[in-house]
Amino acid sequence: MTLNQRFQEVRNGFSSTFWIANVLELFERLAFYGAKAILAFYLAKKVGLEDEAGALVGTFFTGVIFFLPIFTGVLVDKYGFKKTLMACFSVFAIGYFLIALAGMEWGQDIVASVGARNYVIAVLMFTAAGGSLIKPCIVGTVAKTTNESSRALGFSIYYSLVNLGGAIAPIIAYYIRQDLGIEYVLVMSSVTSLLLLLGTLLFFKEPAVAAGEGEQRTLGKVFSDMIMVFGNFRFITFLLIFSGFWIIFWQIFYLLPFYATDVLGYEKFEFLETVDAFCIIVFSPVLAVLFKKWKAFTAMTVGFLLASIAWVIVGAVPTVTAAVIGIAVFAFGEATQAPRFYEYVSNLAPANQVGTYMGFAFLPVALGSIGAGYLADWLRNNYMETNPAAMWYILSAVGFLSTLLMIVYDRTLVKRTA
Template sequence: MSNTKKVNIFPRTFWIANTLELFERWAYYGMFTVLSVYLTDPVSSGGLGFTQSQRGLMQGIATALLYLLPILGGAIADRYGYKKVLLSAFLTLASGYFAMGYFSTYATVFASFLLVAIGGALFKPIIVATVSKTTNEKNDTIGFGIFYMIVNIGGFIGPWAASRLREIDWVYVFIMCTIVILFNILLLWFYKEPKKEDESDESLADSLKRIIRNTIIVLKDGKFVLFLLIMLGMWTMYMQLFFTVPVYITQWVDTSGLYNALPSVLQSAFGSVKDGVGIIPPELMINIPALTIIAFQLIMSNMLKVVKPILSMIFGILGIALGFSFMSFSMAGITIVMGTIILAFGEMASSPRIQEYIGRIAPKDKVALYMGYSFLPVAGGNLIGGLLSGNLYASLSDKYIFLRDYLNVRDIKFSPEINNDNGLLFKAAMENMEMTKEQLNTLLFAQYNPGTIWYVFAAIGAVTSILLFIYNKRAV
């Protein structure tokens, strides 16, 4: 069968669902990949000036809810209908994105981000269910392959568009996200509700009771629960790609060499000029793993098909840890590039095998049920990862905390107005010490070694791999 014929076997609702997914991922990753920088950049630079600990708390709680609540969102959708709940999801998402761009206090931005998390939790299970209901055993492999490709396309376009818009003003990033989600409301006109396989009139309360009963069943399986607990370590480490790496690149990494190495066409497409120096924005640097996965996932999957899932996960997690370790070596942009590429190959070896492994260890009559709870370590990893990111970065890597310590030791003082803004303080220190930005960065990097944070997160990954190895030996 030709590729054209394969594509034509899907109903219209399948394509509408995938288009909704594309725009939702466009909006989410457009916001999420720049969020760490937006929250913590100095007010004088256009950011909100929150502390790293405040950032970590906000990101950890909101993203954990984003992965925990879909199980309730699915129950609500089954009760009230996919189309109605999708409309509610898009209105909630649009409100949240719009508010994030216009509020500036910690409480209001936090509340706005929670709205985005709730909207995303309503959206996620409906789209996956729609793709599932509009495919069958003959075409579900290519159907979900198309879905995965669409996710990555949206995940690439969003950060690229955000990197262009934030050069004008941060608020335009959130306006973009709002408009993209509102466009999904128009697409709902063409969305046809999939037929329900089960026509029972189960109430929402009964659905929630069923979810609780299923949860109890799953949590009674000690082997499965232990596996989920161990996998918390992987997701705690992995989420630093979004939580911590963007801030680290912004504060410490010199990407001018990468920018200068690009042809002029690519410089215009993927670079920007800041203070007269060409750079690669952090949101595009952390998109390197997505591009690597798109290019090599099929090759990696074919190479690893003879390797047991648990062994693939063990070495894959070690690969992610190695990637993070690599980022600590220097301030050069190439270390981030190499680190993220290594990380991507580790992700390709581990992440896709998790579902396969769960399918093998779950009771044959409960595979679908167990699969539904594979999100628990992702939610937990987001929560723990967010909290660790904020607190560890403040202790081990925050340039502005280091600068204040350096100035205090040398009894260099500035006015309260300058002290209260990190950006103004750094510029004043440059002038006082007669240094360029690069020289002051290098001095602080050499004295305080901010790359230590990557060894901590890599250690979490290494311990996770060791625990998985022991778990596998005991489980055999």
């Protein structure tokens, strides 16, 4: 297929609803990753929750966002994509502003009335509850507005825009932080969410429901599926082990900003956070071709090893250049394993329950975020001033141990097939 033919396929092969959903996703990612880039740093330096900023963000924000989609898909089935998207952006618009309020002078009386920690936990969970609606809405819209021949390309466009938003947002966040103040990064995320609400109301059309799509899931069905999945020892063991990857990944947001400013003396920590997303955009298409014949487990193991080695580089040479190189190596490892993870999960699932099991594929992201937040606080409070290199070596050890456990798991619990 020539480049012109591919362009024609992109232009003519998708409905307007597909493109509107993807544009909404791009700007939602700009709002989300802009806030994410500064959130732990903001809670520690501006709100005064220095000792537990990572745990608060990792547990009550990111952890909730990636855990709740197991349940929120039911709301999408019940109320439809448009209404659910509008609810998501409404909560985001309010939630981001309430988080910003904790760092504003005129909001201090409100925060003090319940205590800074209690206030932050409440508004983080409120915002995350709304954010958990976005994944099933957008992914579901992409699935419903494409057919068998265009679906792969459709999801490729979707993931490219997600990564583009993740790459650009921290840069925008830096300039807002410098020009207006760190709390205004969250205000801009709030304003962006409000505009997304209006955009959804005016332009988004509910995708058509095809005949014979099957019965809608209920909360009772969700809970019965959870019991079934958690009863699969082999599958849950794998998810727990793989959460080790996300423990070391989330340090880009929970630990790296403090290391950049306090140890490296580099105030533009958002620029370091954006290296991973930009490298993913560059590396992913190339690695997909180079390693397409590898087994899924091989690609995952190599990717995990590279991600673990990356933090050794950051710890060994305390310079901005080494940090950039280390994050780029991490991104190389992430791009190697990430696409194959879902393939591996689908192969672990029983043949007639693949959809149910794939719904739990984000569980390691949530568990990893929770673990990463507590670990980041512990490392920062114990090693940042005395031995900062040790923080990164400990993270690497977590990665190497998780990789080893994956190999042991594959050799012992996974049934070998020809």
